[in-house]
Amino acid sequence: MKTMMMAAGLLMAAATGAQAQSIVYNDFSNTNGLKLNGSAQATNDGTRDVLRLTPSGIGQAGSAFSLLPRTLSADYGFSTRFTFNIANNYNGGADGLVFAIQTLSNTVGGSGGGMGYQGIANTLGIEFDTWDNGPGDDFSDNHIGIDLGGSLSSVVLDKNLPFQLDGGKDITSWVDYDGTTGKLDVRYAADGIRPILANLSYNVNLADVLGTTTAFVGFTSATGAAASTHDIVSWEFRDSFSPIVTPAVPEPATWAMMILGFGVVGSALRRRRVATTARLALA
Template sequence: MTRRSLLATAALTLAAAAPQAQAALIIDYANFTGTCGSTLSCVGSAAVDAGGDLRVTPSSGGAGAGYSNTAIALGSGATFSTSFQFRMSDAGGIAPADGFTFVVSQNTTNLGGAGGGLGYFGVGNSVAIEFDTFDNGENSSNHVALDTNGSLSSLVQVNPYGVASCTFGNYGAAGCLSNGKIWSAFINYDGTTQLLNVSVQEANSALIQLITNYSVDIASVLGTNNAYVGFTAATGAGVQNHDILNWQLANDTSIVGPGRLPEPASLALLALAGAAAMGAGRRRRG
């Protein structure tokens, strides 16, 4: 086992063992090495690539989903917050397509329709934030939106950095979700106020808030406070890689943006994991 694998395994073990009172952080993946089939259900095209990224759908085509294989206890009124980094790259076919979703669902059948369905279409009792890179009648080929109950008739839709159209003529430009750069996303939902906030940040650009205090009753949509969480993606006549690089999720609203992640768990657990991995490496050499 590589040192990176040891680090990831140790971090996951320590995170699982940490008392809930220490932190609201209940998912903490610095990478996804060893997660498919253990802590995550990876279906369809979803797999972990050689670099430890969760490749939900590759540029060779398909539809996939990677989500928790057990239900996660959300906070009161389905409160949660999450952050992850993603990259969409290697576009081909008719256009960079189609995009991915972060999904919270009542059930484990989290793989929906392919192509413009983003692997989400038809997933009931669910809420998704879509990161869409193809115009399927939304009048935009570059938008972030809120969807519910497997429908892609978005409740609210916003263009990152004001860029509404990204095709083969300009998709590598700043503000285009498919430009191959690393993006960060921050989603925060307060079940008490029923307000949702979504922010994104393109590498080397300013953090921007796309959805601000949008009122939605997620607990009613889900019908439960115990939900499966993860990602879906799909391609059609247009393709690209849909990669999730890392992921944190808390059952409170503590994750709101860069530098403001939950205090107790992340750095301490990773430091302990690093020590464990180094110790294991020394034992193997001895």
């Protein structure tokens, strides 16, 4: 009975999470609902369908935003989770990508070190930067920062990362904004497991930054004289503060545990039927 209740609880939790979903791309075999700009395109990387913001070519710039503006909750809260992969480095690799919420239009900002984000006003961005652009980057070529108003001089920055952003491995980030407190939390990990504590936090009034309750959400990227492929592997976005604790699609290990759990439930039910049949035969 206990095992059956645990299995039922998993199903209920999954159903609750599904109700809160606003945008979900488990892969990019279909990009309906997105406006692809510049070099951005859906492609297969050899094993899966990804959203490639830039190929590994010099002077590229691309972005992908929701085709229609999203209506944020009354307190401007939102939560998102996405997995990306930066690889195939040319001339050292560059320049990185940005998750952005912006209000102007579906567009691409500055190229090269601008990462397709620079110059887009009324915007909040989370940059994953792979090039050292000097003091604005704290002289780091491997950092994550929170940006405002189209500026890449981050208001808060982490350059002590436990992984290389352009190392060709999947990296997952969670971004949550609680509009009631004004707290923006950013988490990231290379194992797909959401950290308990935020890696970056910043207090900001998103209403003042955006100036409206409707905004486009998506990603930007660019290359310069150095280049990399910048791929978004999966993405989920919620229009309200509703932290995404579990992956949009269970990881292989999770599937294995679920299958094992269902097998245990099935075995328990079979044993119960056998025992019941035996008792009836003896009666």
